[in-house]
Amino acid sequence: MISSHPQIELVNLSRRFGSVRAVDDVSFQVQRGHVFGYIGPNGAGKTTSMRILATLDMPTEGDALVDGFSVTQDPERVRKRLGFMPDYFDTQPSILVEEYLDFFARAYGLMGPERMRAVRQVMSFTKLDGLRAKSIDSLSKGMKQRLCLGRAMIHNPPVMIMDEPAAGLDPRARIQLREMIGELAASGKSILVSSHILTELAEMCDTVAIIEQGRLLAVGTVDEIHRARQSHRTVQLRVLDGAQEVCNRLAARADLHSIRQNGEQIEFVHEHDQQFEADLLRDLVMAGCRVVEFGSRAESLEDVFMRVTEGLVQ
Amino acid sequence: MTSIEDSKQDAGEQPVLAEIVPLSQAARRWQTVESWLSRLSDGLNPILVKEARQALRSRQFTITFFLMLAAGWTWSILGLSMLGPSAYYNATGPTMFYVYYVILAAPLIVVIPYTAYSSLAGERQDRTYELVSITGLEASGILFGKLCSIGMQMLIYLSALLPCLAFTYLLRGLDIFTVLLVVFYTCLLAIGLALCGLLLATLSPPRQRYVIVGVIFAVSLFYVFGLVVRLLGAMVAQGISLDDPEFWSVNLSLTILYANLAAVIFLCARAQLMSPSQNRSTAIRVALTISHLSAIGWFAWAVLRLDDDLVYGMLYLGSIIWFLCGLVMVGEADQLSSRVRRGLPQSTIGRALFGWYMPGSGTGYTFVLWHMLVLCIVAPLMTSALVGELAQSLSTTVRTVGNYNAPNRVFEACLVATSYLVIYLGLTRLILMAVRRYDEVRLSVRFLTGVLLVMFLGGGPWVLQIANPQTRNLNYTLLQATNPIWTLSEYCMYNGPPAGAGEVLVIVLPLAGALIWALNLPSIAGQLNARRVEMPERVVEEDRALATAALRPVGPANPWSDEAT
Numbered sequence: 001m002i003s004s005h006p007q008i009e010l011v012n013l014s015r016r017f018g019s020v021r022a023v024d025d026v027s028f029q030v031q032r033g034h035v036f037g038y039i040g041p042n043g044a045g046k047t048t049s050m051r052i053l054a055t056l057d058m059p060t061e062g063d064a065l066v067d068g069f070s071v072t073q074d075p076e077r078v079r080k081r082l083g084f085m086p087d088y089f090d091t092q093p094s095i096l097v098e099e100y101l102d103f104f105a106r107a108y109g110l111m112g113p114e115r116m117r118a119v120r121q122v123m124s125f126t127k128l129d130g131l132r133a134k135s136i137d138s139l140s141k142g143m144k145q146r147l148c149l150g151r152a153m154i155h156n157p158p159v160m161i162m163d164e165p166a167a168g169l170d171p172r173a174r175i176q177l178r179e180m181i182g183e184l185a186a187s188g189k190s191i192l193v194s195s196h197i198l199t200e201l202a203e204m205c206d207t208v209a210i211i212e213q214g215r216l217l218a219v220g221t222v223d224e225i226h227r228a229r230q231s232h233r234t235v236q237l238r239v240l241d242g243a244q245e246v247c248n249r250l251a252a253r254a255d256l257h258s259i260r261q262n263g264e265q266i267e268f269v270h271e272h273d274q275q276f277e278a279d280l281l282r283d284l285v286m287a288g289c290r291v292v293e294f295g296s297r298a299e300s301l302e303d304v305f306m307r308v309t310e311g312l313v314q
Numbered sequence: 315m316t317s318i319e320d321s322k323q324d325a326g327e328q329p330v331l332a333e334i335v336p337l338s339q340a341a342r343r344w345q346t347v348e349s350w351l352s353r354l355s356d357g358l359n360p361i362l363v364k365e366a367r368q369a370l371r372s373r374q375f376t377i378t379f380f381l382m383l384a385a386g387w388t389w390s391i392l393g394l395s396m397l398g399p400s401a402y403y404n405a406t407g408p409t410m411f412y413v414y415y416v417i418l419a420a421p422l423i424v425v426i427p428y429t430a431y432s433s434l435a436g437e438r439q440d441r442t443y444e445l446v447s448i449t450g451l452e453a454s455g456i457l458f459g460k461l462c463s464i465g466m467q468m469l470i471y472l473s474a475l476l477p478c479l480a481f482t483y484l485l486r487g488l489d490i491f492t493v494l495l496v497v498f499y500t501c502l503l504a505i506g507l508a509l510c511g512l513l514l515a516t517l518s519p520p521r522q523r524y525v526i527v528g529v530i531f532a533v534s535l536f537y538v539f540g541l542v543v544r545l546l547g548a549m550v551a552q553g554i555s556l557d558d559p560e561f562w563s564v565n566l567s568l569t570i571l572y573a574n575l576a577a578v579i580f581l582c583a584r585a586q587l588m589s590p591s592q593n594r595s596t597a598i599r600v601a602l603t604i605s606h607l608s609a610i611g612w613f614a615w616a617v618l619r620l621d622d623d624l625v626y627g628m629l630y631l632g633s634i635i636w637f638l639c640g641l642v643m644v645g646e647a648d649q650l651s652s653r654v655r656r657g658l659p660q661s662t663i664g665r666a667l668f669g670w671y672m673p674g675s676g677t678g679y680t681f682v683l684w685h686m687l688v689l690c691i692v693a694p695l696m697t698s699a700l701v702g703e704l705a706q707s708l709s710t711t712v713r714t715v716g717n718y719n720a721p722n723r724v725f726e727a728c729l730v731a732t733s734y735l736v737i738y739l740g741l742t743r744l745i746l747m748a749v750r751r752y753d754e755v756r757l758s759v760r761f762l763t764g765v766l767l768v769m770f771l772g773g774g775p776w777v778l779q780i781a782n783p784q785t786r787n788l789n790y791t792l793l794q795a796t797n798p799i800w801t802l803s804e805y806c807m808y809n810g811p812p813a814g815a816g817e818v819l820v821i822v823l824p825l826a827g828a829l830i831w832a833l834n835l836p837s838i839a840g841q842l843n844a845r846r847v848e849m850p851e852r853v854v855e856e857d858r859a860l861a862t863a864a865l866r867p868v869g870p871a872n873p874w875s876d877e878a879t
Contacts, residue, residue: 005852056444058590068852073653075589077856079448091440094371095364106360107449112353151445 005068007032007159007190008053012062015048015214022048024214025062030192030207032158035185037205038194039301041309045214046194047087050163053192054084066159080108083152087163089144090136090151097139098123098132101150108155122150126180142173149180160184162193166200178204202301212309222301225308232271232303235280238264238293246289360451361459365433366466374429375467378421382471385417386478405487408550414482415496416543418475422468422504423539424532430464431511431531438515439524453587457512457580464508468501491556496546502572503542507535509579516586517757567612574605591651595643595673599681602639606632606685614696618705622697625724626806632689633731633802636682637764640735643678644743645760647750648837650674650844658846669842675743676838683831686735690728694721726820727805733823734798740830742767747837772797792818 008030015023023045030036038046051057053064055075063070069077092100101122105115123129126146131139136147145165152160162181166174178200185191185204195201201208202222209219218225239246247261250268255276258269270276274296281294299307355363369375393413397406437443446456479497483490511531518527555561578601585594613628650658650673659668670681695701697720742764746755749763775793779785785793790812794800801819804812811819849857 054448055589056448069856070850072589072591073651073850074853075591076450076452077853080450082448084445084448086441086444088441090442090445092364092368092442094368099364099367103360103364104445104449106356106363107446107451109450111356115356116352155450 005065006030007034007067008036008192009065010049010053010062011065013049013052013059013064014061015045015052015057016060021214023052023059026211026214026216027062028209028216028219030159030190032190033185033188034206035181035191035193035204037201037208038192038211039196039198039201039208039305040194040211044211046211047163048214049211050084050161050192050194051086053161054082054086055079056084080155081157081159083155083157083160085148085152085160085162085165087167089148092136095136096132097128097134097136097147100136100147101154104151104154110155118154118156122154125153125183126150127176142169145169145173145177149177153184158189160189160191162191164194164196166195166197174200198301198305208301210305210308217308218304222304225304232269233274233277233296233298234267234269235277235294235296236265236267237284237291237295239266240264240290240292242289246284249284249287249289359455359459359462361446361456362462362466365459365463369463369467374425378425379470379474382417382421383474386414386475389413389417390478390481401485405485407482407485407488410485411479411482411488411493412547412550414475414478415500415546418471418479418497419500419539419542419546421471422500423507423542424535426464426467426471426504427507427511427535428528428532429467430460430508431515432528434460434512434515435518435524435528438518447587453584454580456587457583460512461505461508464505468504472497472501488550492553496549500542502569503538506572506576506579507538509576509583513579513583513586516583563615567615570608571605571612574601574608577601578605591653593654593657593673595646595678596671599643599671599678603685606688610689610692614692617696618702622720625693625696625720626727629689629693629724629727629731630802630806632686633735633798636686637735637738638761640679640682640739641742641760641764642757643681644675644739645746645755645757645763646673646675646678647755648675648747648841650841652847652850655844655847656849658844660846665842672841672844674841674844675746676834676841679739679743679834680838682739683732683736686728686732690725690732693728694725697721697724723810726811726816727802730805730811730819730823731798731802733827734802736827737823737830738764738768738771738798740827740834743834768798772799776800790815795819795822 006029010026010028013023013026014021026045026049028036038049040046048057049064052059053066053071055071055078058072063072065071066078067081069081071078090100095103098119101119102115105118110118123132126149128143128146128150131143136144139147149162149165152162165181166177169177174197181191181193182204193201193205205222207219207221208225210217210225237246243261243264243266247259247266250256250259250266255272256268256270258267260267277294277296281291284291389410393410394401397404397409400406434443437446447453451459479493482488483493514527514531518524578598581598581601585598588594609632610628613624617624617628654673658672659665670677670684742760745763745767746760749755749759775796779787779791779793785791790800790804792815795815795818801812801815810816
């Protein structure tokens with residue numbers, strides 16, 4: 001049965017450890033089939049929020065809901081719907097990959113052929129088929145990460161929480177993991193993912209939240225955050241001659257700043273949209289400036305992150 | 315990249331080997347057996363399946379098993395060569411059995427319980443446990459799985475030495491029943507110690523004190539091992555008389571008390587692993603009530619058959635146990651989670667009868683008091699002439715009733731013991747309520763507060779008595795009225811009140827108890843008045859959906875019918 005509730009909902013969630021507010025009045029929602037990026041510096045409160053969602057910790061105030069069920073009051077119902085991939089590896093000794101997945105399938109209540117099918121599906125999806133008889137102690141970091149993902153999705157949960165899934169992976173493994181996450185989202189799962197690799201998050205996430213010192217600083221799509229934060233756009237142009245004159249002309253305008261000249265290249269920053277850029281280009285050409293190149297780029301998620309956060313830790 | 319749909323197809327449409335290569339009849343038979351075994355394993359606890367796989371591959375298990383096997387074989391050869399021809403005409407069974415038993419008891423009493431501790435504590439320390447705890451397995455399922463795994467290892471160890479134990483029976487001097495009984499009790503002891511190990515593992519905080527607690531536990535296990543081996547030596551030397559009528563009664567009482575204790579330990583360990591919003595108290599309190607009643611029953615049996623002085627022992631022991639249990643209960647949080655409040659009794663009668671079984675410091679405090687009051691009623695009755703004569707008329711094995719004047723003195727002792735519990739638990743509760751405003755009240759804080767209070771209020775006057783040259787003596791005086799240990803010891807030693815203090819104690823202590831009780835009463839009443847809350851709408855919605863799904867037709871009723879049932 002498909003419910004109408006947001007798949008993940010944090011309602012004024014707070015968690016204190018003594019005098020430290022690890023999570024401070026955080027609220028957001030994640031809808032079905034969305035990938036939600038949770039970003040922030042180390043010690044910002046991402047892992048604490050995720051552990052509360054995974055029913056491994058209790059909030060001091062507020063609540064977190066998964067498919068409408070409270071993680072504090074109905075943790076068993078939440079667990080059925082949730083796959084959690086923590087930022088550490090399981091260290092079960094003397095157990096093979098297939099046995100490991102089989103154990104978790106049993107623990108989630110899968111029986112008989114259903115269990116065997118789930119194990120086969122997960123091994124096929126995470127490309128662990130060839131390692132089924134290998135001990136999990138001897139797996140590489142990338143393979144362990146895949147196994148973690150496999151374990152988290154063995155019971156086919158509608159919600160997945162991934163804490164730094166790409167940490168320490170080589171570029172190829174990161175790309176593969178990103179593709180897997182995209183595939184999971186396409187199959188209708190809601191995914192909350194935290195990462196320090198912001199370029200990757202920007203590519204895969206529908207929505208992001210930026211957290212620092214336990215407080216949520218911004219939530220929305222990358223574009224929404226740009227707009228809300230009066231995002232900057234950087235323009236680069238090249239003129240054939242009279243670069244200094246063009247520079248002076250641009251400097252005379254109050255709506256442009258950070259103007260730099262390097263030979264024929266001129267770079268400046270503004271806080272308007274692309275319509276403004278089109279008008280500016282027209283004005284320059286009409287004024288006789290011989291513009292041969294004109295290009296602009298919006299701020300990346302990294303730029304936004306650097307601007308929104310202050311690098312404070314608790 | 316394999317998509318989810320591809321992987322589903324891959325997994326679902328993977329051709330079975332039998333479809334590719336035609337299997338022989340024997341192979342098909344094996345395949346059937348394998349599928350049956352797989353289906354059978356569905357009913358097993360997942361932890362058992364996983365730990366069995368891990369244990370059988372672990373170096374520790376392999377080394378222990380082969381060492382035990384080697385020791386058994388070595389002793390078989392060495393023992394027989396030492397006994398020589400006397401094995402043919404002397405009863406050499408007990409000698410051989412004793413050494414075999416030592417070889418068997420070492421893994422059962424030391425290795426298995428320690429493995430139980432280190433398994434759970436290690437998993438909690440390296441956070442492997444977290445990943446298991448968020449699956450569909452409940453706390454009791456995890457603990458039960460661990461116990462099953464212990465049972466399996468125990469069976470394997472036993473199977474290695476069972477032929478040797480059977481061999482001692484052939485050597486004469488030992489009946490098969492004694493062998494079985496000793497092995498049975500050793501297994502029970504091993505399970506009990508493993509339960510203690512599991513409880514310790516749940517109590518020791520992750521990453522801290524793991525090694526220290528482990529070392530203390532290992533030393534304790536070696537100590538128990540030494541005790542058991544010595545006890546068995548004495549038993550083998552004296553022999554067990556099965557004709558003794560007391561034998562079966564003592565065995566039955568020990569087994570019941572063991573079962574009660576094991577249930578309480580299991581439930582305490584389970585409570586430690588449960589989510590804080592769940593009801594972690596009711597099951598433990600029910601188990602405590604059952605243990606209390608069964609202990610009273612067995613003490614009554616002992617008093618009626620052996621000696622009515624035993625009633626003071628029961629009172630002393632009961633007071634200590636209820637004080638320790640009470641310290642845990644009075645430290646519980648007063649605010650009930652919505653989850654717990656969904657299951658509160660609704661009616662007035664329900665609240666009056668079962669409200670004390672609900673979590674909370676106030677209900678816990680009163681719960682202890684009720685149980686002590688039961689003791690106050692039953693203990694004097696045990697020593698009354700009326701009950702003694704009634705028991706004599708029912709059974710010839712009841713002793714001749716001696717002192718019929720005891721009931722009033724027993725009642726006084728009960729009143730004093732109950733008053734002490736009300737005073738000390740009540741004060742501890744008030745202190746912990748104040749502490750809880752600033753921080754969480756951990757188990758260690760509860761015990762520390764209670765014990766320090768007894769040491770301060772009980773030990774302080776003793777220091778004063780000793781320090782003051784005018785009052786310096788080692789006899790009991792009224793100054794020691796706040797010292798529960800000394801006062802109750804006096805009652806136990808002299809089967810009555812301390813000289814010259816009895817009249818004062820039975821007035822002052824109940825009055826002080828009533829005062830402390832009154833101070834606690836408002837918050838207790840508040841807890842008892844807590845009302846049930848409705849299930850959240852989402853929970854009701856899902857339960858309804860699940861119920862509907864359960865009623866939904868699953869398929870044709872028979873091969874000839876197209877209609878779904």
